[in-house]
Amino acid sequence: MSTGKTRDKIAESFSLKTNEEQKTSLEAYIQQTEKRIETEKDRQLLHDLTMDAAVKRMLKGAMDILEPSLPTMMIEDRLVLECSERKVELHCFGGGHTDSDLFMYLPEEKVLFAGDLVLVIPNTG
Numbered sequence: 001m002s003t004g005k006t007r008d009k010i011a012e013s014f015s016l017k018t019n020e021e022q023k024t025s026l027e028a029y030i031q032q033t034e035k036r037i038e039t040e041k042d043r044q045l046l047h048d049l050t051m052d053a054a055v056k057r058m059l060k061g062a063m064d065i066l067e068p069s070l071p072t073m074m075i076e077d078r079l080v081l082e083c084s085e086r087k088v089e090l091h092c093f094g095g096g097h098t099d100s101d102l103f104m105y106l107p108e109e110k111v112l113f114a115g116d117l118v119l120v121i122p123n124t125g
Helices: 004-016 019-040 045-060
Strands: 077-082 087-092 102-106 111-113
Touching: 019 045
Parallel strands: none
Antiparallel strands: 077 087, 087 102, 102 111
């Protein structure tokens, strides 16, 4: 499930690199990030870089068993799913980090899943 814009970007990325080329790019990115980690003084940035490198390393390790596939269900603005136990709403309000971020809302529970679009900045002062 994705928006049409996201599906198009995924399709484009599939055509740009083979699995081996993607793994090579990831390894270069990981090495570059690890060099930054060695010299970084800012604690928050050091944490973020460390987490990013760890996630990229896991992704690289999983690439041999993952089979890329394109989303088959498109959402442009809103999709409501009436499930057996709850109602789920998917919304796209346009871009955040990307051109078409999705939000998931559970209206009865009043719970919003916004992924990394909602950030908490720690108060260090």
